Amino acid sequence: MQLYNKLSAKEREAMLEEAGEDRLTISFYQYAKIGNPELFRNHLFVAWDEQEVLGRIYVAHEGINAQLSVPAKRFDEFKAFLDGIYFLKDIRLNIAIEQDMKSFLKLKVKVRDKILADGLDDKTFDVTKKGEHVNAIKFNELISNPDTVLVDMRNHYETEIGHFQGAITPDVDTFRESLPIIEDDLKDFKEEKNLVMYCTGGIRCEKASAYYKHRGFKNVYQLEGGIIEYARQVKEQNLENKFIGKNFVFDHRRAEKITDEVIAKCHQCGAACDTHVNCANEACHLLFIQCPSCAEKMNDCCSDKCKEIHALPYEEQKALRRGKHNSNKIFKKGRSEVLKFKA
Incomplete structure (x- = not known):
């Protein structure tokens, strides 16, 4: 088999x-x-x-x-x-x-141990007591309410290229980092504000909403189906689109265009750009934003050092990588010190 x-x-x-x-x-x-x-x-x-x-x-x-x-x-x-x-x-x-x-x-x-690396001990709260799922119409109504706090549950490299207008976008590398930061920032509004959350497809909000209800938040909502489903409903029902830019996705496409606005910039020259790439040096593979001009100038690499390595014969590149690990660079995702215009 x-x-x-x-x-x-x-x-x-x-x-x-x-x-x-x-x-x-x-x-x-x-x-x-x-x-x-x-x-x-x-x-x-x-x-x-x-x-x-x-x-x-x-x-x-x-x-x-x-x-x-x-x-x-x-x-x-x-x-x-x-x-x-x-x-x-x-x-x-x-x-x-x-x-x-x-x-x-x-x-x-x-x-895996979990389908989402959330860092939570599920035995300490009831994961079935989650927030109210809302569709695009209800979501638009809620975020227009001055008593609503809108929170993006995604990571910095995702929100950098696209997000909902007026959303809080925590500057975090992982989902698990965002949970205590958001709770601390909103601790004074647990009972009086609507906590509305969204993510790419809904899975992060599913667990986060139950966690925040357990932590004392009274009015907790989540965008059903996330940005992906929201974009579909907005198009089919001709609704006002309150998302700007691109939706980061975790496949070879890297992003879907939701609107024409470009809200990010090239990490190398600062020009308007929202195209994520991976450094062509396989020993680096850093995820960052690069415009076509810099891609040509840098041979699809994130730094002069990587450009030099990438220009070497393939067998020499393999020899340099032998016995080494590149995980530290991979997980920097746009935060490398070689990027002058990183967010």
Whole structure:
């Protein structure tokens, strides 16, 4: 039984280009009690590998968190498979605003301790007592109310390229960092203000809303389906769009354009730009914002040092990387000291 990828990302990319078939980028999550995550993981991999589904999926005792690329012609088959799993029947699927056949190039289904790294001890509060889910219409009404505090539950590199007007955007690297910061900042408004939260697809708010209710916040709301679903409803119902810029996404597209405003700047020259890239030096791979002019000048790299390494023959680059780890740079995500105009 095959329970792993046989093709490399480059081989898969070539196959997708040759096929030229439409694919749908989809995300969903569900908190549920899964007795044997490893067995469930294998069940998903076998089924989705056969259906030509690609993506990154986390499974844990507490549920599932999935970002996927599904062949458009097999969507009904994919949906029927989900409906055959009792806790995923009729699950809301967040379908991307902008599609790309190469949003994912491998199928990775991983067992984790949690489907979201939140740093919380779930035994200390009732995770089912969550905030009220609101659609785009109700969300717009709430954030127009002067008694509402709107909070972005995403990280700094996400909010930098797009966010809702008037939102508090904590300057954090991880979701777990934001929880105590937000609580401390809003401790004087626990009973008198509406706490309205949003994130990319809703999963971060799902846990955060229950946590904040446990911590004494009385009026807690969350944008159902996150920015992805909000953008869809705004377009379908011709509503006022209160989001500006791009929505950062965790696949090869890196972002979806929600509006035409460019609210970020190139981290190297300061020009208006909201395009995230990874440094071309594989020993660095730093995520940062780079404009086309700097990309050409720097050969797609974040620094002169990386540019020099990237210009070396590939075998020399491999030799320099041998035995070294680049995690520290990867997780700086735009905060590297080499970036003059970082946020």
